[in-house]
Amino acid sequence: MDFSFNDNEQSFHDELNDFLDKELPADWYTKPVRWPHDYAGSPYRDPKDEETGEVFRKKLADKGWLTISWPKEYGGRGYTNMEQAIFDERMSYYLAPASGGISCGIVGPMLLRIGTPEQQEHWIPRIASGEIGFWLGYSEPNAGSDLGSVSTFAREEGDHFVFNGQKCWSSGAHHADYSWMIVRTDADARKHAGCSLFIVDNKTPGITMRPVINILGNHSFNEVFMDDARVPKENLIGEKNKGFYHLMQALDFERISLVGIGTFKRFLEELVEYVKTSTRNGRPLKDIPSVRHKLADLATRVEIGYMLFYRTAEMLDRGQEPNVESSALKVMATELARDMAEIAMEILGPYGQLTEPGERAPLRALVSRGFLESISATIGAGTSEIQRNVIAQRGLGLPRV
């Protein structure tokens, strides 16, 4: 095996470091309210940081870096998936507001694969420029892990599909402009063979939303109701009734692009630094063997996470679908995020409970949040149980009963 970057990758890596050092304040990583593999979308504590983040994000879009692995003719930079992975790693290590989000990480790559030339021409430039944002319309009250049983129905009527039904756990739907949605288009077909993918405008008459507050107190989720919402036929993406199979591919992108592998390294370093400089009952924390060994174990698993992450990029560059591999990455990384929070909580002791930053709250009171944040990590984008099913059935060929 060879774990070195090639010359292009190394110089891109260096260029990213220079850019980040120049464009963000040195203590930027202390600003976002984040935890590895988080979903909860906590706002910055200081609104000024929000502005700094927006300016930074605009610079990334101007450089074409939100879409670096897209072809040049679609507003990308034509970089490899490995370079995309290096970008994701560096940005997440700095906790930079650099995610292209659902638009650039999932919808864009899917449109480039299964969209018609007209659809690509219509949507891709606006996604690449950061002009429009998407939410994922997958889960429904009775379709979670069993996604193939979605019951929101789209009835064909002239040059439209008429949508009736409900989506839930719709993260960020209230900030986004469009949904990337799976619905049923054939009531008679076997359940997985009757679904289709659509792009749905939030402003479509008949669509209403109800906010759902998550356990961190943030409005991140929504319930979205569709009542005779008319969606133009040209918004059908990919083949009609093949939506579930297209979605399987989209889920690979989700599992890879949401990892934010660098955040693991960042929080590990912060935790190590805390242990090096703190005492417990008059004894240096770093002298306690169980603490040392827990940190060593976390560091080892972070290293594994990096390799499982880079493996997916390597496979994409070889034209392979990292389907099972993205599930392995997801299950590994999310369980690490959870364990990291639990171990940090044990190491911090009673101080880990504090929810607001202050003199007595180590690591800016992020551990208590991470403790809650990481509950969603092993559930969203396919539970750990579903990932293990994927590994067992599609990876190892065990039977689906």
Place this chain on the structure above:
Amino acid sequence: MNLDKNTEQTMLDDAARKFLQSKCPSSLVRSARDDDAPFPQELWQGMAEMGWMSLTIDQAHEGLGGSFDDLTVLLEAMGAACLPAPYFNTAVVSATAISRSSATGLKENLLPRIAAGKLVSTLALIEPDNSYGLDNIQSTAVANANGYLVNGIKLFVEYAQGADYLLTVANTEGDGLVVLMIDANSPGISLTPAPTLDYSKQCEVFFNDVQVESDLVVATGEDARELLLYLEQVCAVGKCAEMVGAMQTVLDMTVQYAKDRTQFGQPIGGFQSIQHHCANMAVDVDSARYLTGLAAWKVSENLPAAKEVSMAKSFVSRVAIRVAKMGHQVHGAISFCDEFDMHLFLRKVQSASMAFGDSEFHQEKVAVELGL
């Protein structure tokens, strides 16, 4: 980045798997266990003819000049076969030690013989007060006119009965450690067999006023310590590679069994509990393979590797046993039988997990590397 074997390594792997499948089936592992001979001679000669003894020996000493990374490919295949022969002891530990020695006469004398499969050597390091690492070595080597006079006890010496040489670490008076290739037939050496879980025919070795000539000195003083630190890295990663090979075989056997075995009218592999066990095993195997690969690559490239080596050894030592035990669990009662192969792998990984530092020992080293 390339997270797979390169072309040459793939060829080496194919050849090794084919050879070992035909020359080292599990029936041979059992007959080697039951036989009084230290190891199967025919297998040893066959391996020598494949060129394996000389893989990492340089071309000036009749070797193939391969990298340590290449060597791990072979070790993985050997772990998958539970190889009952002193390859690791001779071609990995001893050949590496001699190759890095500055004693040119020693190299010219011994390396071509190792390369030809005509010399078996094994490591005598562990002592009653020293399980892992280099601290607290009590065996003594007292310099005299012809070399050193060695006294001491060494434990867990694999294949000592079949060895021509014992690569021995002892403490001098004032000049730190010394590494010696001691002729196993020297007067003053006695052996007591100490059978262990993995059938590797280990012995306690007693040195009683053993005279070692100066042309068998591998390294002294600071050189010795440096050599041993490097050797510990090579050996720890080498053992990881063996475990990865064994784990992969356990996973393959278990998945196949889960597809074939029916209960309640369906293959047990259709049950989610079994699927999740298998998925966990698969992620463990992949993780172990990449961590081992990362450490092997760093060692091969002469990059600082202490952290990665200890990450690999601490992690792989732990999950290899976890995987082997889960293999037993999925197989059920058949796996508790001697005639079924699963226990050979459990024994193999148990032994490898303890060799050259167990999980906890290396976890502590990782903590040190993190600056703790």
